[in-house]
Amino acid sequence: MTLTLVRVDDRLIHGQVVLVWLRAIDADRIVIIDDATSQDEFMRTVLTLAAPPGVPVEVHGLNSGVLRVADLAAGPERVFVLLRSPITALRMRKAGVEFEVLNVGGIGARPGRRSLYRSISASPEELAALRELERLGTGVELRVLPDDRPIPLGTIDRGA
Amino acid sequence: MTRGARRAIGMAVLVGVLLSLFPTTALAADSVPKVTVGVGQALLIALGYYLAQGPWLAGLGFFTLYRPLVAGMLVGLILGDPAKGTVVGATINLVYLGFISTGGVIPSDPALAGWVGATLAIAGRLDPASVLAPAIGIGLIGTVIFNLRMTGAVIIAHWADSFAERGSIRGVALMNWLPSQVWLFCLTFVPVFFVTLNGIQYLTDILTGLPPWVLNGLAVAGGALTAIGIAMNMRFIFRGPVIPYFFLGYLLIVASGGTLPIVVIAALGLVLAYLHVLFTGARASSPAEPVAPTEGSAGPPAAPRPAGGPKVTRGDLIRSWLLWTFFSHSTYNYERLQAVGFAHSMTPIIRRLYQTPAEISSALKRHLVFFNSDPVIGGVIHGAVIAMEEQRANGAPIDDDAINSVKTGLMGPLAGIGDTIDQGTILPILLALGIGIAGVSRDGTVTGAGNVLGPILFLMLVPLIFLSLGYVAWMQGYYRGRTFVTDILRSGVLDRVVIGASVLGNLVLGALAASFVTLFIAPTIHLEAADINIQRDILDKIMPGLLPLGLVLLTWFLLRRRVHPLALVVAYLAIAIAGSCPIFGRAPRYVTDACGSAVFQPYGACPIATASPLAPAAPTALPVASPAAFPVGSPAVSPDSSATPASVHAVAFAVAEAGRRDMTTLAGHISGVQDRSPR
Numbered sequence: 031m032t033l034t035l036v037r038v039d040d041r042l043i044h045g046q047v048v049l050v051w052l053r054a055i056d057a058d059r060i061v062i063i064d065d066a067t068s069q070d071e072f073m074r075t076v077l078t079l080a081a082p083p084g085v086p087v088e089v090h091g092l093n094s095g096v097l098r099v100a101d102l103a104a105g106p107e108r109v110f111v112l113l114r115s116p117i118t119a120l121r122m123r124k125a126g127v128e129f130e131v132l133n134v135g136g137i138g139a140r141p142g143r144r145s146l147y148r149s150i151s152a153s154p155e156e157l158a159a160l161r162e163l164e165r166l167g168t169g170v171e172l173r174v175l176p177d178d179r180p181i182p183l184g185t186i187d188r189g190a
Numbered sequence: 191m192t193r194g195a196r197r198a199i200g201m202a203v204l205v206g207v208l209l210s211l212f213p214t215t216a217l218a219a220d221s222v223p224k225v226t227v228g229v230g231q232a233l234l235i236a237l238g239y240y241l242a243q244g245p246w247l248a249g250l251g252f253f254t255l256y257r258p259l260v261a262g263m264l265v266g267l268i269l270g271d272p273a274k275g276t277v278v279g280a281t282i283n284l285v286y287l288g289f290i291s292t293g294g295v296i297p298s299d300p301a302l303a304g305w306v307g308a309t310l311a312i313a314g315r316l317d318p319a320s321v322l323a324p325a326i327g328i329g330l331i332g333t334v335i336f337n338l339r340m341t342g343a344v345i346i347a348h349w350a351d352s353f354a355e356r357g358s359i360r361g362v363a364l365m366n367w368l369p370s371q372v373w374l375f376c377l378t379f380v381p382v383f384f385v386t387l388n389g390i391q392y393l394t395d396i397l398t399g400l401p402p403w404v405l406n407g408l409a410v411a412g413g414a415l416t417a418i419g420i421a422m423n424m425r426f427i428f429r430g431p432v433i434p435y436f437f438l439g440y441l442l443i444v445a446s447g448g449t450l451p452i453v454v455i456a457a458l459g460l461v462l463a464y465l466h467v468l469f470t471g472a473r474a475s476s477p478a479e480p481v482a483p484t485e486g487s488a489g490p491p492a493a494p495r496p497a498g499g500p501k502v503t504r505g506d507l508i509r510s511w512l513l514w515t516f517f518s519h520s521t522y523n524y525e526r527l528q529a530v531g532f533a534h535s536m537t538p539i540i541r542r543l544y545q546t547p548a549e550i551s552s553a554l555k556r557h558l559v560f561f562n563s564d565p566v567i568g569g570v571i572h573g574a575v576i577a578m579e580e581q582r583a584n585g586a587p588i589d590d591d592a593i594n595s596v597k598t599g600l601m602g603p604l605a606g607i608g609d610t611i612d613q614g615t616i617l618p619i620l621l622a623l624g625i626g627i628a629g630v631s632r633d634g635t636v637t638g639a640g641n642v643l644g645p646i647l648f649l650m651l652v653p654l655i656f657l658s659l660g661y662v663a664w665m666q667g668y669y670r671g672r673t674f675v676t677d678i679l680r681s682g683v684l685d686r687v688v689i690g691a692s693v694l695g696n697l698v699l700g701a702l703a704a705s706f707v708t709l710f711i712a713p714t715i716h717l718e719a720a721d722i723n724i725q726r727d728i729l730d731k732i733m734p735g736l737l738p739l740g741l742v743l744l745t746w747f748l749l750r751r752r753v754h755p756l757a758l759v760v761a762y763l764a765i766a767i768a769g770s771c772p773i774f775g776r777a778p779r780y781v782t783d784a785c786g787s788a789v790f791q792p793y794g795a796c797p798i799a800t801a802s803p804l805a806p807a808a809p810t811a812l813p814v815a816s817p818a819a820f821p822v823g824s825p826a827v828s829p830d831s832s833a834t835p836a837s838v839h840a841v842a843f844a845v846a847e848a849g850r851r852d853m854t855t856l857a858g859h860i861s862g863v864q865d866r867s868p869r
Contacts (some may be wrong), residue, residue, distance in 0.1 A: 044563070063858075075676050076603050138560030138598070139560045
């Protein structure tokens with residue numbers, strides 16, 4: 031068994047995720063992996079309560095997250111992994127978590143970030159992480175909603 | 191050009207080419223009254239389309255004029271036939287019942303479909319079901335407008351940046367409401383004005399120039415396309431223990447012969463929702479491990495406000511809330527989404543709290559970063575942020591990161607919760623109620639249907655509910671800070687409300703499915719004694735409306751299997767049109783009964799007494815319309831002639847078995863407009 035969906039979305043659990051993606055992939059469980067978030071008591075509470083009833087949410091730091099996800103990947107549950115940043119995705123990959131595709135769904139614009147496509151921006155470090163993931167064999171696709179056509183990183187980033 | 195724009199344009203071109211392949215017959219010049227949309231009317235319609243997306247209606251345009259239900263009624267008012275406008279609007283809205291826009295994305299444009307579609311139906315004298323397919327196509331084109339809007343507004347966001355750099359509060363505020371609205375106005379008003387002024391005649395000519403069997407197919411497809419809209423909404427709420435309520439709603443309509451008003455069903459739904467929640471408890475899964483109440487890791491305003499120093503007044507709070515309510519999406523753009531609106535809403539606060547240009551500039555820039563959440567419930571964030579800014583201005587050690595982390599942390603989850611409540615729960619229920627009252631005619635006839643009370647009630651409830659919710663969220667966010675969010679979430683109130691709402695939603699959805707999805711199939715077994723039509727005499731005798739129910743469930747199933755909704759639209763259209771094709775048998779016969787509507791009324795006799803010119807000559811079970819019934823032009827009556835209809839006549843969805851069965855198709859629709867339109 032593998033992880034059903036690994037998605038980079040810096041707003042984590044929000045409208046598109048709850049209303050659209052969750053239904054589309056029929057996830058049984060959401061696992062959020064982000065060091066900063068896992069140390070914020072308030073955000074942990076909000077996130078665990080924000081998902082619809084019936085879908086448990088777990089918030090982990092990178093290390094415990096990697097272990098947990100490795101466990102879950104071996105099981106029958108459909109797991110939806112949410113990350114804040116592509117850098118976390120790269121570290122996950124390097125720690126041995128296998129996933130074929132990284133879905134990049136939303137990274138908000140900010141000073142220091144360059145716009146990639148619609149509501150997806152990336153700083154140089156984040157872009158480098160995405161390119162590295164591609165190099166390591168994980169396909170990076172930009173896709174905001176499940177019905178959109180996925181856009182491979184290579185088509186919009188010539189430097190990859 | 192973006193991918194989505196390319197696709198939409200490609201689709202529009204394809205549709206245009208297909209339509210123009212059919213010869214535009216030179217209709218007898220006198221037989222069809224010229225389509226006229228006056229300049230003033232076109233102006234109003236175009237203005238309506240602009241206002242649907244503009245901020246001027248307390249930001250509620252998206253929940254009101256944007257919806258075909260309301261657009262239809264308003265177009266009807268403008269063009270002088272509010273009843274028909276309401277019916278058309280409600281019919282179109284059924285397809286868009288599951289429309290949800292999250293995160294700066296729209297799958298199609300219900301507003302364009304509603305405003306232009308209704309104009310097409312009324313001015314072009316077409317029946318609502320026939321106009322459904324073109325309206326959907328038009329809705330697709332609308333995504334181009336949205337893409338252009340979102341892309342162009344990015345530049346305006348950057349202009350706001352420069353004003354923020356200079357510490358100009360007025361500049362930032364101005365950027366949010368002026369240039370973006372000029373841009374939006376050009377994108378929306380101008381095309382719709384010209385299309386409604388000049389294009390309706392052209393579109394109508396194309397449509398009425400189509401061969402009659404294609405028109406028949408189009409109209410029949412209209413009854414089936416509504417199934418797609420309903421099934422899309424089912425995707426959100428038709429799951430788990432509330433599934434039976436859908437069938438209950440369906441059965442209520444069947445049992446009452448279609449006479450049970452939707453308001454009664456909704457009231458029943460409220461009662462059942464309460465009982466359901468009472469008997470089953472709230473969360474289906476146990477809550478997460480109990481977390482101790484937060485001790486204020488980023489300074490929520492539980493601390494008493496320090497004496498001295500600038501204070502935010504209640505007037506500031508309200509002004510700020512109003513600015514957000516109106517202008518949250520005014521400069522909606524791909525790069526920052528609601529950021530400029532957020533900054534605009536903070537201007538009264540910044541003006542109150544900060545004096546030096548450096549402080550002002552820093553505050554403005556702080557609030558121009560990416561932000562997107564549900565505008566109603568997300569107001570909690572604004573309230574909490576205002577409180578934090580106030581404390582910061584009074585010397586509390588709150589840095590930019592702290593404020594940003596509250597925004598970025600909360601905007602996602604509140605969007606999830608808020609979108610679920612607003613767009614996933616409240617709005618579809620209100621729409622369903624409005625549509626139910628508006629009374630989409632099941633077979634496209636306008637007789638007596640088109641109750642403007644439907645959209646009017648909708649228009650009254652929407653501001654009431656959304657403005658109250660928004661105000662409460664905002665104020666609670668300020669006074670109680672972000673712990674308000676966790677308090678509400680932990681209390682389980684939200685879950686109970688959502689589950690209860692899904693009970694109500696399913697009930698109403700089932701009722702809508704029973705009332706407004708129509709499907710007629712023709713296969714008939716011919717015996718000595720009588721003709722036995724599979725649908726009327728067999729299936730409907732077991733349970734009326736079995737086939738439409740089956741269609742809805744099939745659609746839902748296909749959507750679950752990730753079949754794209756557009757693919758389904760095209761498929762249903764193709765099947766309906768192909769099934770009406772004369773190749774499969776004799777050319778259609780148009781039949782009608784005294785009601786002026788479909789013979790096979792699944793739910794009972796014609797409830798409307800009309801002074802119909804139609805002579806119900808009925809020696810057999812299938813009366814035939816007399817040509818005199820249609821004063822303008824003459825429809826095909828004999829089986830072998832091809833028609834040059836002056837108006838659209840529809841036949842039933844014909845599932846053909848070539849060569850073996852009789853192609854006795856039944857009239858599902860009559861345009862009826864010639865008889866009943868005031869013009």
